[in-house]
Amino acid sequence: MHGYSDSNKGDLAIVVGMVQGIATTRPGAGIQLQSVYSESDPEFDxxxxxxxxxxVKVQQMAVPSPYVDSADQSRFRNVVAVRNLIFSACAEACARLLPPLKGLLPRQTAALDAMRGSDIVLLKGGQYIYNDQRGLRALLYLWRILHPIYVAAGMKKPVVMLGQSVGPLVDDRGRRMTARALGLCKRLVVREKKSQALMAELGLQATTELAPDFAFLIEPKRPDAFPATAERIESGRWLGITVVKWSFPDAADPQAKRAAYLDAFTEVAKRVHAKSGLSMALFPQVTVQHHGESDLDLLKQLAERLEQLGIPYVLVTDDLAPEELSYLYGRCEVLLGTRLHSCILAACAATPVVAIRYQGFKTEGIMAELGLGDAVFDIGAMDVDGIEAAIHRSSESRARISSLIEQRVAGFRKQLIEVLNRVLPK
Known part of the structure; x- marks a missing residue:
């Protein structure tokens, strides 16, 4: 459940890791992915x-995202989304509870039939069970995310949550909604200790266990379909960079915070190039449009600044698979990553990582599990001096850090296969 866009390479890496893990532990198992996108979205395929x-067969969820385009956020668009959500929820209920109407609701019926015919329902890993704001819109989002658990439980299907960071949950209503729904799950597998602690606070410790993110099952692979990119990265010395087009929702002046974020990357690049001679490899880890924007927009601004400063760089825009991105991250001396799964994919290739935390506690938790907890910085207070120092430490100790990461990742992979062997039907 909860498939997202393949243009978000982190979410894609989670799905690929899960599919490969299932294929390893249960050869021949059929897999269907239900997407948050509506099949009426023109970009669904x-x-x-x-x-x-x-x-993998892909279909929409019975109640998909009410946003069916990638346009800029607006009040009108939100009103249309509420209308779409009400229609989808009513259509799903009719298809589920009124069999004579099933033929009139083919998409909802197909999604429900797939769930009804399954042996187990898996909630895809990531971080999407949260309400980080108060108000009706946040609660409607949380209801939509949790609703499939109730549907599957009503069909007597075992539900397992795999590789989640849960939260933040900013109000009591959101906490009650989450506790009630997750209490119906057979097993709750979280990917860092703060989510594990939150599950205990919600009274769910008996069914909760800690395991790594499923993207750690990705094995690096050279992007042979893009030889020019591969050869360019292979022939240089690079600081890899990923960014996030973050909205800074808690900031008094979000535009000023976004400008400071870009200024910090520019300054770090300037200092690192001057001291160590590294060039900059810019990777848009997420190119799916979210409210009309993607990470690529911000990287293009950074590229313009590097051009003006005379700092050599490459902007990688090829449509790469997660294993291909992992390979390219592996050719960088260090990755300065804001997107969590760029950090994970770099770790899969044993590349030292300096991470920028931007949402919840997923980044700091996973970096701590990698033994890199002292190389995490907050997006709201970009510490240029600290980031620069961490990059130089990582570069100077690359062999030692790479060996540490390699050992940790090998252990993570073994643990993930053990988790699948426990939770999947025989």
């Missing part, structure tokens, strides 16, 4: 181009 190549 593009959103799932990589997953379908793996032989």
């Amino acid at each position: 593009f959103h799932h181009r990589f997953v379908r190549k793996m032989g």
Whole structure:
């Protein structure tokens, strides 16, 4: 459940890791991915181009996202989304509770039939069970995310949450909604200790266990379909960079915070190039449009600044699979990563990482598990001196850090296979 866009390479890496893990532990098992995107979205097929190549059947969820385009956020768009959500919820209820109407609601019926015919329902890993704001919109989002658990439980299907960071949950209503829904799950597998502690606070410790993110099952692979990019990265010395087009929702002046974020990257790049001679490799880890924007927009601004400063760089815009990104991150001396899964994919290739935390506690938790807890910085207070020092330490100790990461990742992979062997039907 809860498939997202393949243009978000982190979410894609989670799905690929899960599919590969299931294929390893349960050869021949059929897999269906239900997407948060509506099949009425004109980009539905593009959103799932990589997953379908793996032989996975993809369909929309019975109650998909009410946003069916990538336009800029607006009051009118939100009103339309509420209308779409009400329609989808009513259609799902009719298809589920009134069999004579099933033929009139083919998408909802197909999604429900797939769930009804399954042996187990898995909630895809990531971080999407949260309400980080108060108000009706946040609660409607949380209801939509949790609703499939009730549907599956009503069908007597075992539900397992795999590789989640849960939260933040900013109000009591959101906490009660989450505790009630997750209490119906057979097993809750969280990917860092703060989520584990939150599950205990919600009274769910008996069914909770800690395991790594499923993207750690990704094995690096050279992007042979893009030889020019591979050869360019292989032939240089690079500081890899990923960014996030973050909205800074808690800031008094979000535009000023976003400007400071970009200024900090520019200054770090300038200092690192001057001291160590590294060039900059810019990777848009997420190119799916969210409220009309993507990470690529911000990287293009950074590229313009590097051009003006005379700092050599490459902006990688090829449509790469997670294993191909991992390979390229592996050719960088260090990755300065804001997107969590760029950090994970770099770790899969044993590359030292300096991480920028931007949402919840997922980044600091996973970096701590990698033994890199002292190389995490907050997006709201970009510590240029600290980031620069961490990059130089990582570069100077690359062999030692790479060996540490390699050992940790090997242990993570073994643990993930053990988790799947426990939770999947025989």
